[in-house]
Amino acid sequence: MMTTIYILNGPNLNLLGQRQPEIYGHETLADVERGCRAMAKELGVDVLFFQSNHEGAIIDTIHEARQKAAGIVINPGAFTHTSVAILDALNAFDGPVIEVHMSNIHKREAFRHHSYISARAEGVIAGFGTDGYQTALRHLVKLLG
Numbered sequence: 119m120m121t122t123i124y125i126l127n128g129p130n131l132n133l134l135g136q137r138q139p140e141i142y143g144h145e146t147l148a149d150v151e152r153g154c155r156a157m158a159k160e161l162g163v164d165v166l167f168f169q170s171n172h173e174g175a176i177i178d179t180i181h182e183a184r185q186k187a188a189g190i191v192i193n194p195g196a197f198t199h200t201s202v203a204i205l206d207a208l209n210a211f212d213g214p215v216i217e218v219h220m221s222n223i224h225k226r227e228a229f230r231h232h233s234y235i236s237a238r239a240e241g242v243i244a245g246f247g248t249d250g251y252q253t254a255l256r257h258l259v260k261l262l263g
């Protein structure tokens with residue numbers, strides 16, 4: 119059976135490409151998904167691509183990943199800076215996790231400098247725009263190799 123990677127996206131990322139292009143660029147989340155699917159094909163893995171504005175829905179999907187995914191790429195959006203609950207859910211997942219941020223959160227407001235998720239992540243990619251997703255996917259598959 120093919121290895122499945124879950125690529126999870128947090129609140130407001132459905133608006134990607136529609137506002138604040140100076141921070142997040144012009145690509146939409148559908149463009150990001152297309153790029154990840156092309157990369158997944160190259161790497162010989164399956165991806166489940168998911169976005170929600172609801173913390174509980176993200177947690178439920180991480181629980182689902184316990185049975186269905188070998189690894190997780192996650193951009194938790196603003197939940198990065200607030201959610202012990204998402205950290206706890208990721209701690210209940212056995213495989214590798216990579217955290218992605220399009221912007222360099224360390225160059226921005228002080229409240230974005232801390233991530234609850236980084237304590238669980240094998241690696242964190244920040245500041246490389248939407249390219250970060252494909253880099254994360256490639257590295258995750260390498261870790262699984």
Ligand code: CA2
Pocket residue numbers: 129130131133134135136137138142193194195196197198218219220221222223230
């Ligand atoms: O840089 C990132 O990827 C972030 O995870 C994006 C989050 C932000 O809260 C984090 O601090 C850093 C915000 C996602 C909101 O995305 C939008 C995109 C376009 C228009 C409006 C919001």
